[in-house]
Amino acid sequence: MVYGAGAVGGVIGARLFQQGHDVTLIARGAQYEAVRDRGLRLDTPEESVTLPVPVVDRPSKVTFQPDDVVLLAMKTQDTLPALAELAAVAPPYIVVACAQNGVENERLALRRFARVYGICVLLPSAFSEPGVVEAYLAPQTGSLDVGRYPAGTDGPAESLAAAFAGATFASKARPDIMRYKYGKLVSNLNNAVEVVIGPGEQGADIERLAREEGEACLRAAGIDAAAGVAIVSRIRPIRGRERGGGSSYQSLRRGTGSIETDYLNGEIVLLGREHGVPTPVNDLLRRLANRMAHEGLQPGLMTPEEFLAALDGPAPG
Incomplete structure (x- = not known):
């Protein structure tokens, strides 16, 4: 589940979906309606593709499984209400990974879920209109290093890093992920x-x-x-637009x-x-x-x- 399907969440969800992962987006308002009705369009310097990614408008519409991973991708000011909705319906043992800027989200998530992971996001992207997300780096889409919070790596961290690396992102499992998030x-x-x-x-x-x-x-x-972290990419225009x-x-x-x-x-x-x-x-x-x-x-x-x-x-x- 990618909870928050704006610029960052939409791009991550789209890339994972392209590689065959079982992805569900949780979106709101016009974004939810656009993706539900027309699919999610991903624009990059190299392609424009519309993907039929499943989408719901709230966590209660999801049937959770024991090995589910929830990627939080909303802004930090929206994390508390999102976590409250998630905790009301999700089992406490699911993996919650924070693909968010700042260093507060992991602490907020750890109050409700035992298995929390930090993701250091380097992903120049944009949410231009409902149903459309843009990723400006190529050939790698960005960098998504991951580690357990507050420290360490384990099977889920390694699996997440492998999934990201197979979906056009640079990604490593790092035991000191918060050092990178503070950077x-x-x-x-x-x-x-x-x-x-x-x-x-x-x-x-x-x-x-x-x-x-x-x-x-x-x-x-x-x-x-x-x-x-260094990645083998550079920011490029999309259809001539910087x-x-x-x-x-x-x-x-x-x-x-x-x-x-x-x-x-x-x-x-x-x-x-x-x-x-x-x-x-x-x-x-x-x-x-x-x-x-x-x-x-x-x-x-x-x-x-x-x-x-x-x-x-x-x-x-």
Whole structure:
């Protein structure tokens, strides 16, 4: 089961389905209706294919089996209600694997399920319209390293890694998967920069400052973060169209009303407050991105100069 069939979940589900795996998507609203009625279309730099992937609109529509795996692929702010729905109908021994950014989802899942796995996701993708997902890396679709939470590898981790590796992803079973997820967390601090400043090089200085704060907080907390993994792929256009911004940028563009910033930049703010490390850049990015999502604003609220000036005073209203 792939619970959350947006950009990341839709692409992972589509690739696994292409390789003959027994995949069911759990989707909502227009995405559920489109996939139910027309199938899931996967667009990549190398192909466009519509796949008849089974889809349901809630976990209670699934008949669970002992060896089932549930991949969580929703944004972190949606994980708690999703887990509550899942735990109400799924046996507690199923495998739950978090194909999500940030480092909070695994802790949330472990409260309800005993077998929890982290997946470090490197998958530039997009959810452009209902029923359509896009994957911009080729020839490998992305990287999905996996490990048991909080640490270790075992049969399910090895099996998941093998399934991903056979479905055009780079994937290894790693006993220290959270090191890689903390490393990915630091790179994801730029998501809010794309929202507040806009995508591209214009926000490079703000991104650098956010990363420096993040790295300082991890050091103070004694958290070892691994560098990103290398894959044999590059981002390529799809039918002449370049990928826009990352997942937070896409959330704002779609007007979802919520954003993941509290669990990315907000994770750094939390660590900073716990360990006495100032995090003004990440806190301002967090506050501004949340306000923009709440008010339905589009990316590019201010220039880098305006952002730096706001660090010395209240955020613009």
